Amino acid sequence: MKNLVIVESPAKAKTISKFLGKDYKVMASMGHVRDLPKSKLGFDPENNFEPKYLISTDKKKVISDLKKEITKDTTIYLAADEDREGEAIAWHLIPALKIEKNPIKRIVFHEITKGAILEAINNPREVDQHLVDAQQARRILDRAVGYELSPLLWKKVRYGLSAGRVQSVAVKIIVDRENEIREFVPEEFWKIKADFINPELKSELAKIDGKAKKVKNEQEAKEIETSINQGKFELFDIEEKESNRNPAAPFTTSTLQQEASRKLGLSVRQTMVIAQQLYEGNVGNIPNHTGGLITYMRTDSLNLSKVATSAAKEVIENEYGKEYALAKPRVYRSKAKGAQEAHEAIRPVNMALKPSDIKSYVEPAQFKLYSLIWKRTLATQMAPAKIANTTYKISAGKDKEYEFQSKGQRIIFPGFMKAYTEGSDNPEAVLDSSEKILPTIKVGTVLDLEKLDLEQNFTKPPARYTEASLVKKLESEGIGRPSTYAPTISTIQQREYVTKTEDKKLAPTPTGEIVNSFLVDHFPHIVDLGFTAKVEEDFDEIAEGKIAWQQVMQHFYGDFKKTINEKEESVNKEDYLQIREIGTDPKSGKPISARVGRFGPFVQIGTKDDEEKPQFVAIPDHLNMDTITLDEALFLFTLPRVVGQTQEGEDIKANIGRFGPYLQVKTKFYSLKQDDPYTIEFPRALEVIKEIDEAKAKALIKEFPEEKIQVLIGQYGPYIKQGRKNFKIPKSVEAEDLTLEQTLEIIAKDPKSKTAAKKTAAKKTAAKKTTTKRTTRKKSTAKTTTKK
Structure with missing residues (x-):
């Protein structure tokens, strides 16, 4: 092939291939093809942090397929994404494919359109080593933190834990907010509201003696009520202001x-x-x-190209009229730390392509997100909205010492709001775009009171973060970059350091809290927001060619490694056992404690030093190990409980196990998906057992009880089940016709089975012996020849 274009994904390859002629072949690298080895540190601190990259196991076939298309005359276009990660992918491809002597051209584009691709092909550049080095610095520094810190966590906290540079900071932010919520002491305050009649009007106490003051308690509220009842309500002033409201900036990743x-x-x-x-x-x-x-979706720039703003203006004039368009394009400047202004914001590649034009051809979620981007981009180039704000000021009280206010809003000209208004993270906030018209009343009018409400309130703790508000926090602190927000938030949930509540808020798990405590106690700089932001600034300086990436590593690694070695000796594991004493068991007199184990929080009666083995039970999701009471803990030990008996006289027990709540009848187990094992009644238990038995019967194709083997039909077709292990059935085999011998053979050949593992090991041993024999024979022949 004369020209080979290498992109990151097959979908992108398929799209770009439509724009290029027969002389070009477009293939995908499937992301990174080389990385640091998984089982080693992966770089040499003694040799200027020299990395040791390997071709990833799952990319060996990709590399092989790419090599087949390359000759010494092939021109290779490295077309990975237009960011640091993309630059590194392009750089890694050169040694992986051994194409150093080929003509190599690095091409970039921020949208996948014919014009953008052809322009990129005609304007190639060199691989930007500064961008590559910035990515290398991030990867190697993150590897240092993860590889060195994780084993220390295993030794001092619990096996299987891990730490990450940005992830640990994200967890700390969530833990800090949780601590704020726990420590929050609600303050009482009262709202005093007056509803009037003829005309209808609602108002609220805003000032006392001309100043904004809080009404702290019921006594104060009652005193205000007494004074109000001795006076009258009179409209003494109408304040009217016109204001312009501008649209939100175009979308960045965040x-x-x-x-x-x-x-x-x-x-x-x-x-x-x-x-x-x-x-x-x-x-x-x-x-x-x-x-x-749309244009490239990993960006922190607010720029829109002249082509985009011109196209937006044309659409605005056609859709809404010339009065909604701007004479000059509106320009935005990013306030985000380290923003890369050379890129564009996220926008549609063709503003004339309306959401309604694509609705029938795309998935519903794709349509909704495109609509959001299209409307937001359009709004950025629309005229400001003109709002008339009206405030009625009403005097009240014996000496007119109280000022009530009624606020209204009228939209004079909707401007950009015709297309789009930004959402709010505050569920109690009323949409600013809604109109609230006040009745026409003249100054001096005495208002007829319908009712006066004295309403007790308490201040609320700060809200937990949502995924979106956490991204906002990370960005505002300069932590991470557009490409890191999503993987960071996914990782902390996958590692079970953070969980998502029913209302989609992020809360730390007990494991997340103990890991955070350990890091705050012994590695405060790793979870320090300022330090993490400074590291991001260092990466930016590397990308700009101002400092060498090794310099950043030298500054960080020496002290970090020294601290690791010190903590190996000085940290006491007992400090991080996550044990909370709850009380004493009234029956046995043994201590009851809440703990965190391998499978999450649990309550334990007794200790490992007792003659009898301690009793323990998992703490359900609706209870917290930090707040669980003695009564709640004792109630948990009512499991397992006998719910009733089957017709055969067998006990039906309810319990909670490693995989959640369940019912048990002899050796059969029935998972409880919706029912509470503590409260489930006998009739409902029989229903659950019947439903699951019927479902299993429908799924059962064949059974070989003597071998504890079942042939079942599942979501993805027939399969074999033996114990807890599942085995694929070859497509050439009919599940209904399987014999026991055929079933055992399939299990034996499956890599998961011990039999297959033993056979593989035996084959390897035999192969080694054969090789050894051949080598011995060769040496023997060589000796004989020498003697002759």
Whole structure:
């Protein structure tokens, strides 16, 4: 092949291949092809932090397939994404494919359209080593933290834990907020509201003696009520102000994630997956459109190109009228730390392509996200909204010492609000775009009171973070970059350091809290927001060529490694056992404690030093190990409980195990998905058992009881089940016709089975023996020849 274009994903390859002629082949690298080895540190601190990259096991076939298309005359276009990660992917491909002597051209584009691709092909550049080095610094520094800190956590806290540079800071932010909530002491305050009649009007006490003051308690509220009853309500002033409201800036990665969460209910990860599909053109066949639908979705720039603003103006004039358009384009400047202004904001590649034009050809989630981006981009280039704000000021009280206020809002000209208004993270906030018209009343009018409400309130603790508000916090602190927000938030949930509550808020798990405590106590700089932001600034300076990446590593690694070695000796594991004494068991007199184990929090009666083995039970999700009471803990030990008996006289027991709540009848187990094992009644237990038995009967194709083997039909077709292990059935085999011998053979050949493992080991041993014999024979022959 004369020209080989290498992109990151197959979807992108498919789209770009439509724009290039027969002389070009477009293939995908499937992301990074080389990385640091998993089982080693991966770099040499004694040799200027020299990394030791290996081709990833799952990318060996990709490399092999790419090599087949390359000859010494092939021109290779490295077309990975236009960011540091993409630059590193392109750089790694050169040694992995051994193409150092080939003509190599690095091409970049921020949208996948024919014009953008052809322009990139015609304007190649060199691989930017500074960007590569910035990515290398991030990867190696993160490896240092993870590789050195995780084993220390295993020794001093619990096996299987891990630490990450940015992830640990994100966990700390969530833990700090949880501590604020726990320590929060509500303060009482009272609202005093007056409803009037003829005309209807609602108002609220705003000032006392001309100043904004809180009404602290019921006594104060009653005193105000007494004074009000001795006076009258009179409208003494009408304040009217006109104001202009400007639209929010175009989307960056961060603001898109936040708004998609607020308006569409998408997680940060879901937003990025859908945005990637829109960017790559991984959608249906849209008439008169080929390629991607939006520009590159990992950006912190607020820039819009002249082409985009001109196209937006044309659409605005056609859709809404000339009065909604701007004479000059509106320009935004980013306030985000380390923003890369050379890129563009996220916008549609073709403003003329309305959401309604694509609705029938794309997935519902793709349509919703595209609509959000299209409307937001359009709004940025629309005229400001003109709002008339009116405040009625009403005097009250014996000496007119109280001022009540009624506020109204009228939209004089909707401007950008015709297309789009930004969402809010505050569920109690009334949408600013809504109108509230006040009745027409003249100054001096005495108002007829319908009712006076004295309303007790308490201040509320700060809210837990959502995924979106956490992204906002990370960005505002300069922690992470557009490409890191989604993986960071996914990782802390996957590691079970953070959990998502029913209302989609992020709360730390007991494990997350203990890991955070350990890091705060012994590695405060690792979880320090300022330090983490400073490291990001160092990466930016590397990307700009101002400092060498090894310099950043030298500054960090020496002290970090020294601290690791010190903590190996000085930290006492007993300090991080996560044990909370609750009280004493009234029956046995043994201590009851809440603890965190391998499978989460649990309550234990007794200790390991007792003659009898301690009793323990898992703490359900609705209880917290930090707040569980003695009565609640004792109630947990009522499990296992006998709910009733089957017709055969067998006990039906309810319990909680490693995999959650369940019912048990002899050796059969029935998972409880919706029912509480503590409260489930006998009739309901029989229903659950019947439902699960019937479902299992429908799924059962064949059974070989003597071998404890079942042939079942599952979500993805027939399979074999033996104990807790499942085995695939070859497509060439009919599940209904399987004999016991055939079933055992399939199990034996499966890599998961011990039999297969033993056979593989035996084959390897035999192969080694054969090789040894051949080597011995060769040596023997050589000796004989020498003697002759």
